[in-house]
Amino acid sequence: MQGQAGPAGAGRLWAVVVAAGTSRRMGSPGSKVWIPVGRVPLLVHTLRPWQDRRLGLAGGVLVVAAGDVDRAQALLRDQGWAADWTVTAGGAERHGSVRAGMEALRARGLDPADVVLIHDGARPLADAALISRVAAAARAAGAAVPVVDLADTIKLRGGEGQVAATVDRRTLAAAQTPQGVRAGWWRDADARWSLAGLDRDPTDDAELLERAGYPVQLVPGEARNRKVTTPADLAWVTAALGVAGPGERRWGQGLDVHPLVAGRPLVLGGVTVPHTRGLAGDSDGDVLTHAVMDAILGALAWGDLGEWFRPDDPGVRGAASLTLLARILDRVQDAGWQTARVDATLVAQAPRLAPYRQAIRERLAAALGVDPAAVSVKLTTTDGLGFAGRQEGIAALALVELAAVAS
CATH class of the missing domain: 3.30.1330.50 (2-C-methyl-D-erythritol 2,4-cyclodiphosphate synthase)
Known part of the structure; x- marks a missing residue:
């Protein structure tokens, strides 16, 4: 892959796909990214749009559980993607996996001015258009997150199982991935989070940057860019991917x-x-x-x-x-x-x-x-x-x- 020049002062474009989770809510052994969807694992569907040469990626890192490293390397070879993508072992939680991916990119020459797109391995419907949109916004603004509007009325939970308040959903949005950020911003924000001594990890990279005071640009996401978290999500995504049912x-x-x-x-x-x-x-x-x-x-x-x-x-x-x-x-x-x-x-x-x-x-x-x-x-x-x-x-x-x- 050949990295694009981008706007003045912008560096290359990289990708980190995190797929090391334990999939507790799926109720399946191991990571859900290995569940067959059609004749290939879910992870193949997630990675495929990232191979579009028009994205201009300099390269990518796939972060998986330590026990899945060999399996992931074999998958990249079988798909013909091993020349541009490397595999590294992730942490116990998502943020640790992102950190491992960033370290792997540093070993490949990641510069502070480069932009990194961080994506969940269980979102197989993020297409090249969305990826390009986030990349362009992150290059222009320094960081970007795709979001979608909320359709349902939102209630704030109170005590004794009662409603405390109704929240104005016009001020809210659901965050998706990929999320884009300048590598130097991410590294500084990560260090600040660690120094703060918080007892939890950030829920996503946008929160990491928000807490460090960096502006994060909102980008229109896509309703179909659904994350596979439960069996119902898997069934919905399988249908959206056009996967064949028995005898269909x-x-x-x-x-x-x-x-x-x-x-x-x-x-x-x-x-x-x-x-x-x-x-x-x-x-x-x-x-x-x-x-x-x-x-x-x-x-x-x-x-x-x-x-x-x-x-x-x-x-x-x-x-x-x-x-x-x-x-x-x-x-x-x-x-x-x-x-x-x-x-x-x-x-x-x-x-x-x-x-x-x-x-x-x-x-x-x-x-x-x-x-x-x-x-x-x-x-x-x-x-x-x-x-x-x-x-x-x-x-x-x-x-x-x-x-x-x-x-």
């Missing part, structure tokens, strides 16, 4: 259109079709594969292609669309799904695609991990009508059925 099936539809331009090969379903022009696009312009990808995302309510593959992503420029499909399928498989059937339609006046239909079916089927009999590719024209009829472009539609992988 889902369907999605996709549509894509690309213009025909000179000087590019025509790629459809991963097969290069001889033609005088090809499809424009940031990738290879494979409109059929894009429609299938869009349908898969739709089946799981995972957004659209524009959210997954932005034009400024260096991994998209000139990429083979089947490679991008493989990235989506990795996530689909982690969530416990497999492709069952695809029904696609190509809309093109020219060239004549019938001679290449079987090759397209076979190539697409191989990429999806299914038999060619499960992939239908229909061909049609518009009888000269519209952009396709004028040979200005090609459209593709796809319907995809996903099935839960049998356990």
